[in-house]
Amino acid sequence: xxxxxxxxxxxxxxxxxxxxxxxxxxxxxxxxxxxxxxxxxxxxxxxxxxxxxxxxxxxxxxxxxxxxxxxxxxxxxxxxxxxxxxxxxxxxxxxxxxxxxxxxxxxxxxxxxxxxxxxxxxxxxxxxxxxxxxxxxxxxxxxxxxxxxxxxxxxxxxxxxxxxxxxxxxxxxxxxxxxxxxxxxxxxxxxxxxxxxxxxxxxxxxxxxxxxxxxxxxxxxxxxxxxxxxxxxxxxxxxxxxxxxxxxxxxxxxxxxxxxxxxxxxxxxxxxxxxxxxxxxxxxxxxxxxxxxxxxxxxxxxxxxxxxxxxxxxxxxxxxxxxxxxxxxxxxxxxxxxxxxxxxxxxxxxxxxxxxxxxxxxxxxxxxxxxxxxxxxxxxxxxxxxxxxxxxxxxxxxxxxxxxxxxxxxxxxxxxxxxxxxxxxxxxxxxxxxxxxxxxxxxxxxxxxxxxxxxxxxxxxxxxxxxxxxxxxxxxxxxxxxxxxxxxxxxxxxxxxxxxxxxxxxxxxxxxxxxxxxxxxxxxxxxxxxxxxxxxxxxxxxxxxxxxxxxxxxxxxxxxxxxxxxxxxxxxxxxxxxxxxxxxxxxxxxxxxxxx
Numbered sequence: 105x106x107x108x109x110x111x112x113x114x115x116x117x118x119x120x121x122x123x124x125x126x127x128x129x130x131x132x133x134x135x136x137x138x139x140x141x142x143x144x145x146x147x148x149x150x151x152x153x154x155x156x157x158x159x160x161x162x163x164x165x166x167x168x169x170x171x172x173x174x175x176x177x178x179x180x181x182x183x184x185x186x187x188x189x190x191x192x193x194x195x196x197x198x199x200x201x202x203x204x205x206x207x208x209x210x211x212x213x214x215x216x217x218x219x220x221x222x223x224x225x226x227x228x229x230x231x232x233x234x235x236x237x238x239x240x241x242x243x244x245x246x247x248x249x250x251x252x253x254x255x256x257x258x259x260x261x262x263x264x265x266x267x268x269x270x271x272x273x274x275x276x277x278x279x280x281x282x283x284x285x286x287x288x289x290x291x292x293x294x295x296x297x298x299x300x301x302x303x304x305x306x307x308x309x310x311x312x313x314x315x316x317x318x319x320x321x322x323x324x325x326x327x328x329x330x331x332x333x334x335x336x337x338x339x340x341x342x343x344x345x346x347x348x349x350x351x352x353x354x355x356x357x358x359x360x361x362x363x364x365x366x367x368x369x370x371x372x373x374x375x376x377x378x379x380x381x382x383x384x385x386x387x388x389x390x391x392x393x394x395x396x397x398x399x400x401x402x403x404x405x406x407x408x409x410x411x412x413x414x415x416x417x418x419x420x421x422x423x424x425x426x427x428x429x430x431x432x433x434x435x436x437x438x439x440x441x442x443x444x445x446x447x448x449x450x451x452x453x454x455x456x457x458x459x460x461x462x463x464x465x466x467x468x469x470x471x472x473x474x475x476x477x478x479x480x481x482x483x484x485x486x487x488x489x490x491x492x493x494x495x496x497x498x499x500x501x502x503x504x505x506x507x508x509x510x511x512x513x514x515x516x517x518x519x520x521x522x523x524x525x526x527x528x529x530x531x532x533x534x535x536x537x538x539x540x541x542x543x544x545x546x547x548x549x550x551x552x553x554x555x556x557x558x559x560x561x562x563x564x565x566x567x568x569x570x571x572x573x574x575x576x577x578x579x580x581x582x583x584x585x586x587x588x589x590x591x592x593x594x595x596x597x598x599x600x601x602x603x604x605x606x607x608x609x610x611x612x613x614x615x616x617x618x619x620x621x622x623x624x625x626x627x628x629x630x631x632x633x634x635x636x637x638x639x640x641x642x643x644x645x646x647x648x649x650x651x652x653x654x655x656x657x658x659x660x661x662x663x664x665x666x667x668x669x670x671x672x673x674x675x676x677x678x679x680x681x682x683x684x685x686x687x688x689x690x691x692x693x694x695x696x697x698x699x700x
């Protein structure tokens with residue numbers, strides 16, 4: 105009787121958790137306004153034209169557009185709404201009542217502005233008339249609940265609290281040792297950080313050509329999942345796996361939330377789940393890198409650093425194929441490490457399949473092939489017959505999975521590059537190609553200017569400087585308020601960098617065979633990244649996100665380097681690493697409150 109009681113309690117707790125989660129998410133959904141398809145007209149014309157919400161169109165000239173739509177709200181509604189116009193709103197009339205003139209003009213085509221106009225709304229349908237001024241180019245209007253709305257904040261807090269309570273009860277049920285509890289708490293902390301960033305990041309913020317990726321997904325939905333020609337859209341040259349899975353995800357999501365804005369948020373939910381899954385794979389990799397009891401502190405530190413590493417965390421709310429590629433890349437690398445340790449053929453085959461899926465997601469996964477086959481070639485105590493068998497079967501599996509795509513792109517469509525849209529990139533993104541730009545690294549410049557600028561500045565021409573900064577801040581500016589914190593992060597990372605090099609040299613010099621997959625993957629991925637940058641000399645090709653897998657050997661080398669230091673110096677550098685974790689956490693927590 106006793107042996108069955110915990111199982112029944114676990115089932116009961118899980119059912120209650122799912123019921124409460126569905127209730128809170130339903131309340132979250134009910135708090136969101138819904139819009140009917142509206143009409144618009146160019147002033148002073150009188151003829152109205154229909155549009156599908158949200159409003160978006162391109163205009164060549166400076167025009168004023170009147171937008172008429174119906175907004176539905178519930179009995180319990182948020183008080184603050186975020187309005188994102190392009191370019192400026194001149195006036196808003198709600199139910200024939202014009203909002204005060206001091207609200208206008210309302211501009212902010214990237215982040216928008218928060219407006220408290222719930223007193224003008226009534227439960228049910230509300231008629232909105234918006235006068236939108238556009239200076240040419242894209243014209244748009246998006247209205248949603250402001251992220252800092254008190255009701256939304258309460259619902260998010262309850263969701264996070266519910267998840268943590270459930271995590272805690274599961275930990276009490278299954279974690280028998282204190283170390284297991286610590287591992288579970290770090291995983292819960294990493295999940296919380298990703299949830300927090302997800303809640304505070306609209307789908308178009310800190311993305312990479314988000315609209316182009318959404319266009320690809322929409323094309324598959326509109327054309328019965330037929331793969332488009334690479335020249336049809338801006339991002340259409342990419343392999344199709346992420347877009348096909350996202351199209352299926354959106355199709356399922358549309359059964360519950362048919363509005364386009366809700367569907368786009370659904371793509372962010374997909375990214376969040378993939379990001380949490382990737383961190384789960386990282387937890388497994390940590391057990392392979394630090395299997396011994398005496399290295400438990402290093403394992404915990406490894407997980408803490410990657411729990412808040414910004415370049416990993418940004419994926420949790422991003423709509424592009426990086427979010428799926430990173431999962432396959434870490435899975436392939438984890439099974440490669442286990443195959444290197446245990447020499448089980450099934451681990452090799454799983455690594456091959458994960459690599460193939462990665463290649464079908466993003467072409468830079470091709471760099472995993474020389475990593476895998478370099479390890480196969482160097483592997484000791486394995487007959488050449490067995491190596492040949494594994495290698496041939498692996499190649500055949502990759503060809504069966506991926507060859508068709510490259511035959512279509514490079515054979516039938518005559519593509520000339522893995523990054524086909526670079527031929528259409530703006531010339532302002534082009535960078536210098538010289539020995540100096542590949543060798544110069546100025547730490548002082550990085551501390552003084554911690555943000556990358558793809559369009560200007562001295563850093564953009566220097567590969568290593570741009571690459572280093574993008575590992576923390578991507579290609580984005582976080583404004584003057586966070587600049588001191590960003591500079592402190594850069595300075596601290598630079599302080600730890602020599603110790604990382606010490607650890608990297610040590611694993612090559614004294615444990616070259618045992619750690620071969622780690623340091624060899626660094627050489628291959630860096631060589632590939634540099635080659636792409638030289639072949640396609642544009643600032644976006646220098647972004648660290650293309651080599652995010654390097655975080656595993658980098659953090660491992662850093663921890664080995666700290667372990668090799670004299671005992672009196674180790675606390676200083678371990679303290680610096682903990683401070684780096686704390687500053688990264690503070691930086692992520694501060695992002696939603698800062699406007700650029």
